[in-house]
Amino acid sequence: MNILKFFTAGSVDDGKSTLIGRLLYDTDSILVDQLEALQASNRKNDDGTIDLAILTDGLRAEREQGITIDVAYKYFQTEKRKFIIADTPGHIQYTRNMVTGASTAKLAIILIDARNGVVEQTIRHSYLVSLLGIEHVVVCLNKMDMVGYSETVFHAITEKYKALAAELNLKEVTFIPVSALKGDNVVNESEHMQWYQGRSLLHFLESVDVEDALPYNLARMPVQWVIRPQTDELHDYRGYAGRILSGSFNVNDRVTVLPSGHSSVIDRIEIFDQRPVEAFAGQSVTIHLKDNIDISRGDVLVNSDHLPQRSQVIEADLCWMDARPLDDSITYLLQHNSKITKCKIREIVYKVDINTLEKQDAHDFKLNDIGRVVLKTADELPFDLYTENKANGAAILVDSRTNLTVAALMFRNVSY
Amino acid sequence: MSKVNLDYLDELEAEAIHILREVAGQFEKPALLFSGGKDSITLVRLAEKAFRPGKFPFPLVHIDTGHNFEETITFRDQMIERIGEKLIVGYVQDSIDEGKVIEQTGKNASRNALQTVTLLDTIAKYGFDACIGGARRDEEKARAKERIFSVRDEFGQWDPKRQRPELWNIYNGRIHKGENVRVFPISNWTELDVWNYIKREKMELPSIYFAHERDCITRNGQLMAASPFLNMDEEDIVERKKVRFRTVGDMSCTAAVSSDATELDDIIAEISASKISERGARMDDKVSEAAMEDRKKGGYF
Numbered sequence: 001m002n003i004l005k006f007f008t009a010g011s012v013d014d015g016k017s018t019l020i021g022r023l024l025y026d027t028d029s030i031l032v033d034q035l036e037a038l039q040a041s042n043r044k045n046d047d048g049t050i051d052l053a054i055l056t057d058g059l060r061a062e063r064e065q066g067i068t069i070d071v072a073y074k075y076f077q078t079e080k081r082k083f084i085i086a087d088t089p090g091h092i093q094y095t096r097n098m099v100t101g102a103s104t105a106k107l108a109i110i111l112i113d114a115r116n117g118v119v120e121q122t123i124r125h126s127y128l129v130s131l132l133g134i135e136h137v138v139v140c141l142n143k144m145d146m147v148g149y150s151e152t153v154f155h156a157i158t159e160k161y162k163a164l165a166a167e168l169n170l171k172e173v174t175f176i177p178v179s180a181l182k183g184d185n186v187v188n189e190s191e192h193m194q195w196y197q198g199r200s201l202l203h204f205l206e207s208v209d210v211e212d213a214l215p216y217n218l219a220r221m222p223v224q225w226v227i228r229p230q231t232d233e234l235h236d237y238r239g240y241a242g243r244i245l246s247g248s249f250n251v252n253d254r255v256t257v258l259p260s261g262h263s264s265v266i267d268r269i270e271i272f273d274q275r276p277v278e279a280f281a282g283q284s285v286t287i288h289l290k291d292n293i294d295i296s297r298g299d300v301l302v303n304s305d306h307l308p309q310r311s312q313v314i315e316a317d318l319c320w321m322d323a324r325p326l327d328d329s330i331t332y333l334l335q336h337n338s339k340i341t342k343c344k345i346r347e348i349v350y351k352v353d354i355n356t357l358e359k360q361d362a363h364d365f366k367l368n369d370i371g372r373v374v375l376k377t378a379d380e381l382p383f384d385l386y387t388e389n390k391a392n393g394a395a396i397l398v399d400s401r402t403n404l405t406v407a408a409l410m411f412r413n414v415s416y
Numbered sequence: 417m418s419k420v421n422l423d424y425l426d427e428l429e430a431e432a433i434h435i436l437r438e439v440a441g442q443f444e445k446p447a448l449l450f451s452g453g454k455d456s457i458t459l460v461r462l463a464e465k466a467f468r469p470g471k472f473p474f475p476l477v478h479i480d481t482g483h484n485f486e487e488t489i490t491f492r493d494q495m496i497e498r499i500g501e502k503l504i505v506g507y508v509q510d511s512i513d514e515g516k517v518i519e520q521t522g523k524n525a526s527r528n529a530l531q532t533v534t535l536l537d538t539i540a541k542y543g544f545d546a547c548i549g550g551a552r553r554d555e556e557k558a559r560a561k562e563r564i565f566s567v568r569d570e571f572g573q574w575d576p577k578r579q580r581p582e583l584w585n586i587y588n589g590r591i592h593k594g595e596n597v598r599v600f601p602i603s604n605w606t607e608l609d610v611w612n613y614i615k616r617e618k619m620e621l622p623s624i625y626f627a628h629e630r631d632c633i634t635r636n637g638q639l640m641a642a643s644p645f646l647n648m649d650e651e652d653i654v655e656r657k658k659v660r661f662r663t664v665g666d667m668s669c670t671a672a673v674s675s676d677a678t679e680l681d682d683i684i685a686e687i688s689a690s691k692i693s694e695r696g697a698r699m700d701d702k703v704s705e706a707a708m709e710d711r712k713k714g715g716y717f
Contacts, residue, residue, distance in 0.1 A: 001423065001424050002421050002422065002423065002424055002427070003424045003427050003428075070561045070576065070577075070579065071561065072557075072560045072561050073553045073560050073561075073603070073604070074554075074560065075553070075554045075604070075606050077606075077608075081424075082424045082606075082609075084604055096581055097581070099581070099583070100581040100582060100583055103583040103584045104583075104584060104585070211421060224434070224437040224438060224440070224441050225437045225440050225441050225466075225467075225473075227467060227468075227469070227470040228470065229469050229470045229471070234469055237469060241437055241466070241467075242434075242437070243430060243431075243433070243434040243437075243585075271465075272464070272465040272468065280422075282422050282426075282427060282430055283422065283426070283430050284429070284430040284431075284433035284434050284437070284465075284466070297441045321581050333590075335586055335588060336586075337585075337586065338438070338441060390584075391584075394583070394584050394586070395586065396581075396583055396586050396588060398588055398590055400590070403588070403590040403591055403592060404580055404588075405580045405581050405582075405583070405588045408581070408583050
């Protein structure tokens with residue numbers, strides 16, 4: 001059994017929280033006392049049934065306003081998979097929350113209200129999915145019960161969306177007609193839409209293959225911590241602890257340490273009391289090298305045959321996440337995995353109107369703005385392009401005055 | 417190249433180890449909050465996996481309400497002996513004696529709320545800048561929105577509207593002096609995941625997690641262990657029951673469930689089929705729909 005992290009994009013009006021509530025409810029993932037709390041809370045649908053949306057609206061302000069403000073994480077599992085849902089708000093003023101929820105997701109569910117079809121926010125949400133490089137997209141056409149479960153409506157909308165998907169370069173797109181309120185095609189197959197031959201949403205989520213496949217062994221491991229017991233019996237023990245970002249490392253592989261550029265050979269790999277000969281992306285390991293070289297937190301071990309890009313000047317997509325606008329006279333801190341270095345924004349290339357996808361000239365970045373910048377870092381960064389290796393192609397900006405995370409960065413090009 | 421599919425427990429474990437190592441790398445004076453419950457015992461196991469054969473780069477901190485299950489304290493002391501790490505205990509009784517908090521009275525009196533003060537005082541006394549805790553997002557709705565690195569202000573308060581965006585697996589632990597960060601490495605685990613992990617790792621637990629005979633009373637529809645810490649009167653009827661506890665908390669606010677589960681497999685089967693969520697057995701959450709949110713804002717774990 002493995003884990004699938006996905007996120008849901010859509011507004012309250014599209015029935016997003018209801019869809020998630022339905023997934024949880026129909027997979028028996030809601031427990032009695034939570035149900036009781038639900039019933040006691042006195043929020044009901046027009047027909048008197050429980051409002052499943054309450055299950056995901058966690059904060060008092062959200063319940064009062066009936067909207068989702070922050071990312072809420074929900075968990076359920078079936079016999080086939082464990083699922084982690086990032087339930088993100090759909091309104092434009094919460095774009096940053098959606099980017100946050102999407103950053104760790106392998107799959108996106110985009111909700112479309114079947115009565116309205118592809119609207120401005122569908123474009124916005126799909127753009128974010130494309131920006132963050134989420135490989136799998138499921139478009140749920142919700143509220144099919146309100147359009148008479150019409151096949152014609154379904155096809156008209158899917159055709160329109162396919163054009164958008166092509167424009168945004170979205171590759172794997174699956175369309176499912178659902179009614180979250182009535183339960184059609186969410187967990188159980190619908191009796192009202194015999195014309196739909198595909199799987200229900202849950203069955204699709206259970207079976208979709210979401211493993212990353214990189215074209216080369218882009219083995220990368222940022223060093224988080226050096227384990228040095230310095231006891232009598234472990235006097236020479238020196239293990240580099242970290243989580244493998246991508247690719248795999250084998251004993252006897254030649255690795256290069258960046259930024260220093262020194263290289264050595266892997267002597268052994270430890271995962272607590274195990275000594276595997278090979279370790280893979282996702283595993284937290286301790287690596288020992290044959291040579292004694294100076295390595296500390298912030299360095300990264302990489303496969304010597306497939307070195308990453310190294311540059312101080314990088315073109316990146318940026319999503320601004322702070323109420324204070326970007327200030328290009330300020331030095332920010334850039335955090336790339338375990339490495340932190342100073343960073344300035346040298347140039348704003350363009351800003352994207354995320355409702356129309358138009359690129360515009362811009363001189364500022366405000367909360368929720370997205371666009372292309374050229375940045376310069378104090379130290380050379382060993383990175384991969386986001387499109388080639390997401391795990392080593394992203395970073396955050398931190399404002400050292402407030403310590404807040406102010407931007408998400410996706411590296412797109414080496415610049416000069 | 418080959419594709420790998422990590423088993424879900426391996427993936428959760430690897431993520432938690434990554435988070436623990438980030439704490440070690442980013443903070444000057446971290447601590448691991450240890451309650452004696454299964455979640456914090458799991459954290460200790462994960463810390464062993466993250467840092468052995470080295471020492472933990474942090475001490476364990478226990479906030480002792482004085483209303484403990486004896487079994488938990490015995491377990492704690494044996495565990496500390498086994499792992500050879502440092503334990504710091506903050507006593508709620510000290511906070512009461514110093515007049516910083518006032519003991520609750522009445523039938524539902526509990527020291528649960530008081531421990532927040534002791535916790536904040538202990539953090540201030542030792543200057544901890546990061547406190548690792550075993551909270552999980554599946555426990556409660558407010559927790560579902562909490563970050564893995566959760567920044568608290570000088571007063572220990574959580575402000576849900578000012579949470580930092582947490583992107584990819586990059587954790588921003590920078591803080592100003594006086595602030596601290598609560599870190600939750602097992603945020604993405606469910607109760608069942610924890611139990612399956614305990615089984616896989618053959619971990620020891622305090623005996624109260626397993627079914628045993630105990631004197632109980634029924635209060636507000638829940639089974640409570642009869643103890644000197646519970647304000648009982650003539651209306652409370654003490655009955656001998658076969659029970660176990662799903663969480664380890666203050667004796668005055670942790671309810672038992674009727675159970676015959678004496679082995680891990682029984683417990684896993686029981687939870688898989690269970691219709692009461694774990695925090696449902698915590699009376700402290702029942703006060704209002706926003707009970708947990710309010711306590712977290714006040715500096716609770």
